[in-house]
Amino acid sequence: MTRDASQHSIRVGIVGLGGIGHHHAERIADTPGRLVGGVDISADARDRFEAAYDVPTFETFDALYDEGIDAAIVTTPNKFHEEYAVEALESGVDVLLEKPLANTLDSAERIAAAARDADAFCMVGFNNRFSPGVEVFKSYQDEGRFGDLTHVEANWVRRRGIPGRGSWFTSKAVAGGGALLDIGVHAIDLALHFLDFPEVVEVTGNTRSEFGGRDDYTYLEMYGEDVEDADFDVDDHASAYIRTAEGQSISLEVAWATNRPPTNEFVAQGTDGGATFDRETGDLTVHRVSDAGAAHFEDAAVETRSNDTHKREQRAFFDAVRAGEAPDRNTVEQALTVQRVIDAIYRSAETGRAVDLSESSDEAVPAPERSPEKPRQ
CATH class of the missing domain: 3.30.360.10 (Dihydrodipicolinate Reductase; domain 2)
Incomplete structure (x- = not known):
């Protein structure tokens, strides 16, 4: 399914409906985003989120995707970042992923690889910037x-x-x-x-x-x-x-x-x-x-x-979604350097x-390159 966020408010889904998920949901109303749904494996978490924001919630990302989204904010516990971020990226959905990139370096590298190959981008939630x-x-x-x-x-x-x-x-x-x-x-x-x-x-x-x-x-x-x-x-x-x-x-x-x-x-x-x-x-x-x-x-x-640094971070993310270009700040490659x-x-x-971690080492950590701009297909 082709997504086009250029001419309308950006349809956003939140994956992970705990405290930080609510924190992001509360701020979307003051941005170009429009909250359309959420995902959590916990029925109690889904019930609380529906009651708070009057949007449907689902057990799987596929169901949220079928609802029609341009972007996803992933706020699950660290272990599940890879599962949802990769699924969203492979579906062509831009991702704002809460820090850290993942719970392990191997998982972080797989997320970064998925972002490089995708027609979507991943921005990482270092809001203090x-x-x-x-x-x-x-x-x-x-x-x-x-x-x-x-x-x-x-x-x-x-x-x-x-x-x-x-x-x-x-x-x-x-x-x-x-x-x-x-x-x-x-x-x-x-x-x-x-x-x-x-x-x-x-x-x-x-x-x-x-x-x-x-x-x-x-x-x-x-x-x-x-x-x-x-x-x-x-x-x-x-x-x-x-x-x-x-x-x-x-x-x-x-x-x-x-x-x-x-x-x-x-x-x-x-x-x-x-x-x-x-x-x-x-x-x-x-x-x-x-x-x-x-x-x-x-x-x-x-x-x-x-x-509000989270709100400013969201605005930068939604601006990039609307432009159809990977942002040059809070990039997945920078987050991978931090994880290393x-x-x-x-x-x-x-x-x-x-x-x-020098260049002569097998574990070198090079300076991250700027993420390439990826036009929508």
Whole structure:
């Protein structure tokens, strides 16, 4: 069935009707999209979604496709990303796929391969790139205000913030990993985005699971339900050092739970200036030095309008659907680079050694190429 979203509102289906599925559904009304249905294997989830949005829901993607859709937003647990994303792409339906690309590197590579071969595209949900502070940073970077960027500190640390213990988030079989795959994926993507996705040549990392399995885990609030005696077989803390072919580096610190103050700061250091971006508040501070008048340090606060990053992400996705061209941001190839780095961190943690990803290695992680434009057939 041929889809043409150029002359009408974009017909959108959501696959995965849990919390993030509802989060996306609530925002579609303020975009060029029109929600026409949803998919979930859970009858209870389908009932709640139908009651909330007055659209039909189905057990299979085929049934949603037959309803008539131009685009799909996939928000299932990580293990099922491949199944639904590949089915949609092979059907010629453009996909906005929530991060991470998949639960394993092998699965992520199959999604990327399907996107390369399809007459549709896959955009990946790294919504933090759509923060005004990030976009101001990239604009300043393009103007050369920072000189050559050399290092990024990427910090996403919660004092207590494990998603519901016993939920799919804390199951390695379903999620693929813990804090590193849940929030670390955002931190790595944003750091690589600041550096324009260079070639990664070496990764050293360590992961820990210190809090999630404890009977005396003390918290003030939890994202989901805390299931007593639930299995917890994922990481809740990860540290890593990432080096690029051009000599740039990234230091990474992510955690669901720690005994330290939380932080969401990203600090970019360049030869002519730098900046600190607070992901939590959206604040951007630009750091410079000068001898104009007298030697001095300058820390300039950048004030922007607050915005909904998921809504802006949706708008960019729908614009690409309407244009019939793969977007040049949040590409599946960039997401695959992030997934390869995550996989390398886990392997480094397991072996206690750095992982070589240089071009001379069989596991090279090249800089992602821009996705080719694919005209509709």
